[in-house]
Amino acid sequence: MSSPISGLPLQGKTAIVTGASRGIGAGVALELGKRGCDVIIIYNSPKSAELSQEVVSRITSLPHHPKALAIRGDLREPQAPESIVETAKSWLIANGRQDKIHILVNNAGMELVKRLGEITPEDFASVYDINVRGTLLMTQAVLPYLSERGRVINISSVGARAGFPGLSIYCSSKAAIEGLTRSWAAELGHNGTTVNTVNPGPVQSEMLDNIPKEIIDAQKKATPIQNRVGTVEEVADVVGWLAGEESRWITGQTISASGGWAMY
Template sequence: MASQSFSLPLQGKVAMVTGGSRGIGAGIAYELAVRGANVIIIYTSERSGPLTDEILSKITSLEHRPHAAKIRGDLNQVDIPTKVVDQALAWLESSGRPKNIDILVNNAGVEVVKALGTITAEDFAKVYDLNVRGALLMTQAVLPHLSAGGRIINISSVGSRAGFKEMGIYCSSKAALEGLTRCWAAELGKNGTTVNAVNPGPVQSEMLDNIPKDIVNAQKAATPIENRVGTVEEVAMIVCWLAGEESRWVTGQTISASGGWAMY
């Protein structure tokens, strides 16, 4: 039993991952399940449905058979986080499990790459409504159902502390998410809940394709570990550590997952 507990440190936990159909979000959902968590994946568009099904199949094929579910919801809409959480609780109840959520990973995000002079109010709303407001409303919706000693993990970016041309909206939205992380950590810690952020550097994923190549190449050249971009798995393993018991004395922190490109 001791060895099983060690190999499945998140066994019995329930984790929600937003933006979990692809890239870093999908990697996080899978790695949480590998460690024993039951995972609820939140995805946005109809075209992401088949990708989400692939992740669910991969999760439920694991030897220890974790449970997994998908819920579609556009977190740009203010009423969706509550509806998503209600569906998650109904799924837990239908399977005879307590209606508690232990881990929330706010991963869903979007970027707009535009020069300052061309940014529109619609561009600003598109990014901030999801990257900032979406994370806030999702956390609010989960909060009444978050277990004592819960884990809230926000996926930010090294861009929150760096200046990249034509990425002002995205980078500033991630800086706002870091600020929320610290404030929530100060507010929610009385029952052992921790709130932290992870800042990936460039990671080989679909989102990386939208970043100007000169920025990516410069980051690779300045990355101490092997002059390369990171992998989804490397970021996911950091998130899983924050989701576990071993990180219980860490809160309000932002961890740079960038191979040393950014050192805080």
């Protein structure tokens, strides 16, 4: 791997970002590309295909011309992660690269707004299959190809440590991500690999539109920095830092990216 160009600390590295056709995932993919990384973005629905290609175009149009690829994969399907990684490996080899993944960002997720008495087993499975099992299986699939000093960055939510009415399935699934992170950090650190979680507060995105307005308004009022929601770019900057060498002594941690709404 060549030495990184000044200002491109992730040059020569490859990242996979799940749920990267829009919102935080797209912002993270673009930020990693700006830092010199080649980026493989994962999307699910057919309607996300065009959005994913737009993200690819934005990355490959950067002045230093990083490579990017969009792969469709439904993380609700247990076999999807292995299929995604096989496609990614073939692409890397075709582009003269080693079949190594340096950074995995587990961002794909879904929310559900339902009161306790309304939740069905199907509701539970739909959220946990993506938010928790999908994160687990995606990380397992990448593990044989994860480089030394690799980075696994999980995207959770401040909801993991907060109680919001109607969001028990979502919040509990995000709390599970924190538990996975701590255990994986203990398992994978022998070769310099770090595993961390980023917990965004409310971020202006399509997903935010589905959260009850009263919850968002209350969060704004309780946010020390400017009483506002965050931006995709602000969260992506935190992920970009965790992906780099500067964060090498940080592992097993959950970082609140919430403007101080949540202070851990």
